[in-house]
Amino acid sequence: MIIKKALRLGQRMCLPGSSQLFPSLVVADVDLDAAVAIALPALTPFPVPPEGVHALIWVHGVPVGEMTVAGDPGQLLPELPVLAQESAAAAVHEHMLQHGPEGSAVPPETRSPCVAEDLWRARVDGSLLTVAICTRDRPADLERCLAAVDGLTIGVAEVLVVDNAPSDDRTEEVAQHHSRARYVQEPRRGVGWARNRALLEARTPLIAFIDDDVLVEPRWAETLLMAFNAHPDTSVITGMVAPAELSTRAQVVFEATGGFGRGYQHRRLQAASTSPKDTAAAVYHIGAMGTGANMAFRRDRLIAVGGFDPALGPGTPTSGGEDQEALCRLLTCGDLIVYEPAAVVRHRHRRTMAELRGQRRSDGAGSASLLVGAGRNLGRAHHRRRIAVAARWWAKSTAWTVASSLLRPSARPMSLVTANARGWTSALARRSYRQAVDQARREACAYPELPVLTTAP
Numbered sequence: 001m002i003i004k005k006a007l008r009l010g011q012r013m014c015l016p017g018s019s020q021l022f023p024s025l026v027v028a029d030v031d032l033d034a035a036v037a038i039a040l041p042a043l044t045p046f047p048v049p050p051e052g053v054h055a056l057i058w059v060h061g062v063p064v065g066e067m068t069v070a071g072d073p074g075q076l077l078p079e080l081p082v083l084a085q086e087s088a089a090a091a092v093h094e095h096m097l098q099h100g101p102e103g104s105a106v107p108p109e110t111r112s113p114c115v116a117e118d119l120w121r122a123r124v125d126g127s128l129l130t131v132a133i134c135t136r137d138r139p140a141d142l143e144r145c146l147a148a149v150d151g152l153t154i155g156v157a158e159v160l161v162v163d164n165a166p167s168d169d170r171t172e173e174v175a176q177h178h179s180r181a182r183y184v185q186e187p188r189r190g191v192g193w194a195r196n197r198a199l200l201e202a203r204t205p206l207i208a209f210i211d212d213d214v215l216v217e218p219r220w221a222e223t224l225l226m227a228f229n230a231h232p233d234t235s236v237i238t239g240m241v242a243p244a245e246l247s248t249r250a251q252v253v254f255e256a257t258g259g260f261g262r263g264y265q266h267r268r269l270q271a272a273s274t275s276p277k278d279t280a281a282a283v284y285h286i287g288a289m290g291t292g293a294n295m296a297f298r299r300d301r302l303i304a305v306g307g308f309d310p311a312l313g314p315g316t317p318t319s320g321g322e323d324q325e326a327l328c329r330l331l332t333c334g335d336l337i338v339y340e341p342a343a344v345v346r347h348r349h350r351r352t353m354a355e356l357r358g359q360r361r362s363d364g365a366g367s368a369s370l371l372v373g374a375g376r377n378l379g380r381a382h383h384r385r386r387i388a389v390a391a392r393w394w395a396k397s398t399a400w401t402v403a404s405s406l407l408r409p410s411a412r413p414m415s416l417v418t419a420n421a422r423g424w425t426s427a428l429a430r431r432s433y434r435q436a437v438d439q440a441r442r443e444a445c446a447y448p449e450l451p452v453l454t455t456a457p
Contacts, residue, residue: 013054013246013256013411016070020410021256023048025246026073028055030084032092037080039073043144044247044351053077054246054255057084057091061219062342063240064091064264091264098266124225126154128206129296131221132198134162134191135212136315139170141348146178148215154222155180157204162186164194164315188443188450190436192310192322196453199299199307208296209323214345215244224296227340231268235301235335236327238262238290239343250356251349257412260291260347267339271331279332289337292323294345305329307453310443311436312369318427318436320366328370357419364423365432373433 013021024047027040037055052070056063065088069076085092131149135142142161149159161175163185175183186197195209208224210216220239227237241260246252255261269289271282306329313322327337350356398421405412426432444452 013068013252015051021249021252022050022052022068022070022246023249023252024050025052025054025068025252026050027243027246028053028073028077028080030055030057030080032057032059032081032085032088035081037077037084039077040244040346042245042247043348044245044251046247050247053080054243055080055084056242056344057088059088059092059095062095063242063344064088064095066242123229124154124222126156126221126225128204129156129221129225130158130160130198130202130204130207130299131156132160132162132195132202132207132209133212134164134186134194134198134209135171136164136194137167137171138212139174141213142171142174143177144215145210145212146174146181150178150180151218152216152221153218154225156221158182158202160184160198160201162194162198162201164191165189186450188310188440188447190310190315190440190443191313192308192316192440193443195308195313195322196310197451199303199453200451202299205299206296207299207302209292209294210345211293211347213348214241214293215348217344217346220343220345223340223343227338227343228296228298231336231338233336234268234338235298235330236337237296237343238337238339239294239296239345240264240341241291241293241345241347244346244348246349248351250351250353253353253411253413253416254349254356254359257416259349260293262288262290262339262341264341266341268336269331269339270336271334274332274334282331283328286324286327286331286337289327289339293347294343295323295327296343301335302326302330303453305333310440311373311433312366314362316436316439317430317432318366318369318373319362319423319432321370322366324366325370353413353415357415360416360419361423361426364420365427366423368424368427369433369436372428373431373436 015022028037030037050073052068053073053076054068055066057065057067067084067087069083133145159180159182161171161181161183163171163183165187166185172183175181184197184201186194199207206228224237224239240262243251243255243259246255267289269282269285272278308322309325312318312325313320331337350359401412401417405414405417
């Protein structure tokens with residue numbers, strides 16, 4: 001029996017003694033407190049029998065690590081708690097230091113709230129939080145997402161379902177079957193419009209955005225609220241995005257090459273000053289702070305800096321970047337971003353390699369549009385400094401991904417590397433951000449009666 005700890009991307013999810021990835025895996029949770037392992041139901045039928053288990057390891061309701069184990073899943077599950085205890089011993093020790101009683105190595109003011117701490121739980125007020133789900137024509141995903149939200153351990157003020165330029169009424173029908181959900185139609189194309197509409201529709205001081213293809217963990221909202229209480233100086237809390245399933249090769253490839261995971265360590269990111277040099281240095285690390293599939297804001301603060309750019313994101317020629325751009329803008333203004341790994345959602349990764357290549361191309365287009373296009377909105381000095389930093393990062397990142405693809409083509413297919421590069425070059429050659437700005441202006445003119453935030457063209 002071989003245990004593969006997820007420490008470096010090159011070691012993740014490979015068959016024992018091979019550079020080949022597992023064709024499919026069962027996803028499971030291991031609760032070390034209860035000493036049990038539970039397999040998550042697969043959302044997609046397994047095209048081939050799974051050859052192992054990928055497990056998220058929990059202590060006190062907080063994820064502390066992960067492991068991939070080869071073998072028959074049915075036989076492995078009873079053994080996983082013991083294996084996880086051995087595999088995650090160092091992480092468990094670190095967790096106890098971070099979340100332990102007074103006198104532990106970490107000062108109370110810098111600890112991340114643990115969901116087992118009654119002190120933090122007593123201060124949680126669900127009426128302060130709105131959950132926003134921006135969606136378009138994915139009723140099956142939305143149904144699963146809302147069902148998971150219904151299972152939260154605390155009630156929230158409201159669940160907003162923002163339907164972006166829908167082609168039919170299926171999304172509205174799904175929302176009507178969930179008593180917590182309020183349906184809002186946003187006819188202007190682009191997820192930036194939908195996110196901004198949610199900001200304006202909400203009436204609470206905090207708003208959490210999740211994608212329609214995620215499943216929230218029961219304590220997700222509770223943990224976000226505890227994190228905001230623990231960090232009153234932050235404008236943004238981002239959380240962990242773990243895989244909901246690893247049934248297909250594409251899903252395993254995506255997770256093995258990084259996925260949406262940002263690790264198990266609590267992090268804070270803030271520029272040393274609002275100078276172009278310091279903000280560019282901070283923005284260099286923005287990718288490690290989370291993704292738009294799981295992020296929460298102080299609503300008034302995000303509105304004050306202009307909300308989301310409607311020329312970025314799915315539904316526009318740029319295909320992405322609206323979430324990262326909002327974080328970049330807040331960093332440039334001197335705001336603090338906190339990554340809280342205990343706030344967990346599960347993401348349904350793209351099921352086919354064709355879908356994954358499309359996602360990689362969209363990622364490239366969104367990154368290029370964010371950097372070269374939307375970056376100009378921050379001013380010439382900030383833009384030039386950011387271009388210089390990003391150019392160095394892009395050169396290093398491209399060299400590393402190409403080299404790793406050549407060395408381990410099955411784990412990091414070259415087709416994904418080239419798809420991302422095509423997204424970058426296409427966005428730059430076609431001036432996708434400029435096209436998206438023109439689209440946003442047309443959308444604004446077509447619906448003059450609808451509210452607009454200041455980032456709108």
